[in-house]
Amino acid sequence: MDKLRKALSGEEQEEEERGNIITQVVDSSTLSWSTRVKGFAICFGVGFLFSILGSALFFLPKGVILFGIFYTLGNVMALSSTCFLMGPMNQLKKMFSKTRIVATIIMFTALILTLVAAFAVKKKALTLLLVIIQFLAMTWYSLSYIPYARDAAKKCFASCIDA
Template sequence: MDKLRRVLSGREENEELGLTAQVIDGSTLSYSTRVKWFVICFAGGVLCSILGSALLFLPNGIKLFAVFYTVGNISALASTCFLMGPLKQLKRMFEKTRVIATIVMLLCLVLTLCAVFWWHRKGLAIIFCVLQFLAMTCSGVS
């Protein structure tokens, strides 16, 4: 569509675009593509979280649980970037009403992995996973 506009406005095809225009031109996705990737990314996140919960009951499964649950939450969070774009997503995450939930969620993502791999505290890892869930829920509701 942009090429058609350039031709109709008389701009030459080889005329250089600014850096911002080139980035926007190269990164635009159609609405259906955005929705498809949102669904794929969100479903992958939910699947990782469920798989992580199932792996919790295996011997030494707390590590797998923490990794899969954290990756699932990151994937579900990243899925909304397809709908609204990454910059708008970041702006919304750090609005006044969501900033505390966002900071708690990001902190708990890191602390969950720290609790499992460095501190070797299973109970603490589960507490951080619960806090991840609550922070994501608070952020989504607001």
């Protein structure tokens, strides 16, 4: 369980400098670590189900509004699930760090524009394009938490293009 805590905190190297970060987070919160993990799992699972439900609703007549709502809510739920692990303030600090700021802005812009396209414009093609942008921005943002994952993704994409 300690390895999971260290991996999720993302601060293994700085642990020696600032003490045990997990102990600090757990001590400063009213939630226990097991409650945090359960909250994360439930919130992420509900977000995943909302995204799947939204995808299924896309193909119904006039389902573009429901698709936009459920898919976007699913992504917001999945993104906010990490607040259980890190805490909301730490999550916001990490989201707007130098390495993630562009992906975060694109992700939030795509989330908002998806809802606007679904409600106001009601065009399936535009909504689908914005969901694809949302997915790519969320993927790029998520890869930033894994060391060297963005470099690996770039190389993989480049090799697919060159082939």
